[in-house]
Amino acid sequence: MTVSNDIAYAEELDAQDSCAHFRGRFLIEDEDLIYMDGNSLGRLPYESLSLSNDLVRQQWGSRLIRSWNEGWFTAPERIGAKIASLIGAQPDEVIVADSTSVNLFKLAVAALRFQAGRTQILTDDLNFPSDLYILQGAIDMLDKQHQLRVIPSADGIYGPVEELRARLNEQTALLTLSHTVFKSGYMYDMAALTEAAHTAGALVLWDLSHSVGSVPVDLNAANADLAIGCTYKYLNGGPGAPAFLYIRRDLQERLINPLTGWMGQQNLFGFDLKYEPATGLRRFLTGTPPVVSLSLIEPGVDLLREAGIEQLRAKSLRQSSYLIDLWKAELEPLGFTLKSPREQECRGSHVSLGHAEGLRIDLALINDMRVLPDFRAPDNIRLGITPLYTTYRDIHQTVQRLKQIVVERIYERYPTEAPIVT
Structure with a gap:
């Protein structure tokens, strides 16, 4: 891409x-606020506003308990089937339930029990820390019969692909990775690593939280076993919205949900005292779904399906390349480093920039420059590109304001202590 530092060039691209x-199609009340954090919390679709009123006033207020038979009960499968179309899965291979962490726990424990005799879980140090906490807890619950092997990245940007391949062996029960890494945006070759794991007899569990809705994913083509993901980032499902899980169809009847509950019971209104798992993915439901937050996922998913993930990916790559070109011209001379891959084929939809004063620069962006990014220790300023609503002008202005903060030393106004949420 030929880059120009002129704002007119950004407006031409727009x-x-x-x-x-x-x-x-999104609520944007303040056009002067630049939002570069859709990779953490997506914007609010207008359709979600009208749906929320209908959910509360009509479905809950007027229809009351009758609404369970008018769409509430089947919402986990219905919305899951729509998400499936974004990640290369069959409609009956994805269901919405619980949080990302709870779904990871359920699938990891199910996989480890299925892989009896194998004792190792393989991951990397670029994985989302919460995923590692869940795996540690699963090991404890299973009487410490497994070991967690965390393979380090050489540079904190790229995944340690060759080392992961070398560590796969007859003792590997489960390989689990973030498909798109949360700090650097590095994206694994799902098909290649899944094949390597299967050759060693291991199952694979992918965390799609920073992939779904931003990059093309094809779970079926990769023959992926298991996956999880959140819905409040690129899917624009709302803060803390329920997550989803994927189980390849041929594994669904062979895995056992460790958190058995009445929503996963075969005849849940028979109220039998003995648990009998439902057929298909419903066996991986546990408790009553949070209907309001669950339902509000659907408008954002519908928008993505309407736009088309391939078209959105093409725009995302153009925008991230534009951002990297601006970094090279404007920010690298000021001490900013690129902490995301340059290669498009292994870069997700956010770009991380490093700086020794990263935290204070981030605070200055938020409080003085009307730009909302996020910060990940030790020095990552993450700039999320959400092609449904991020403009080239947003990107240009963000870079110019980063430059101003450093040139004018505006960051010196801020302490080095991080706030609770960065």
């Missing part, structure tokens, strides 16, 4: 953007 009209 004028040529075939996805630009989707921005008008």
Whole structure:
């Protein structure tokens, strides 16, 4: 891409953007606020506003308990089937339930029990820390019969692919990784690593939280076993919205949900005292779903399906390349480092920039420059590109304001202590 530092060039790119009209489908009350954190919390679709009123006033207020038979009960499968179309899965291979962490626990324990005799879990140090906490807890619950092997990345950006391949062996029960790494945005070759794990007899569990809705994913083509993901980032499902899980169809009847509950019971209104798992993915449900937050996932998923993930990915790559070109021209001379892959084929939809004063620069962006990014220790300023609503002008202005913060030393106004949420 030929880059120009001129704001007029960014506006020209926006004028040529075939996805630009989707921005008008979101609530944007302050056009002067630049939002670069859709990789943490997506914007609010207008359709979610009208749906929330209908959910509370009509479905709950007027229809009351009758609404369970008018769409509530089947929502986990219905919305799961729509998400499946974004990640290359069959409609009956994805269901919405619980949180990402709870789903990881359920699938990891199910996989480890299925892989009896194998004692190792393999992951990397780029994985989301919460995933590691869940795996540690699963090992404790299973009487410490397994070992967690965490393979380090050489540079904190790229996944340690060759080392992971070398560590796969007859003792590996489960390989579990973030498909797109939360700090650097590095994206694994799902098909290649899944095949390597299967050759060693291991199952694979992918965390799609930073992939779903931002990059094309094809679980079936990769013959992936298991996956989880959240819905409040690129899917724009709302803060703390329920997550989803994927189980390849041929594994569904062979895995056992460790958190058995009445929503996963074969005849849940028979109220038998003995648990009998439902057929298919419903066996991996546990308790009553949070209907309001669950239902509000659907409008964001519908928007992505309407736009088309391939078209959105093409825009995301153009925008991230534009951002990296601006970094090279404007920010690298000021001490900013690129902490995301340059290669498009292994870069997700956010770009991380490092700086020795990263935290204070982030605080200055938020409080003085009307830009909302996020910060990940020790020095990562993450700039999320959400092609449904991020503009080239947003990217240009963010870079210019980063430059101003450093040139004018505005960051010196801020302490080195991090706030609770960064």
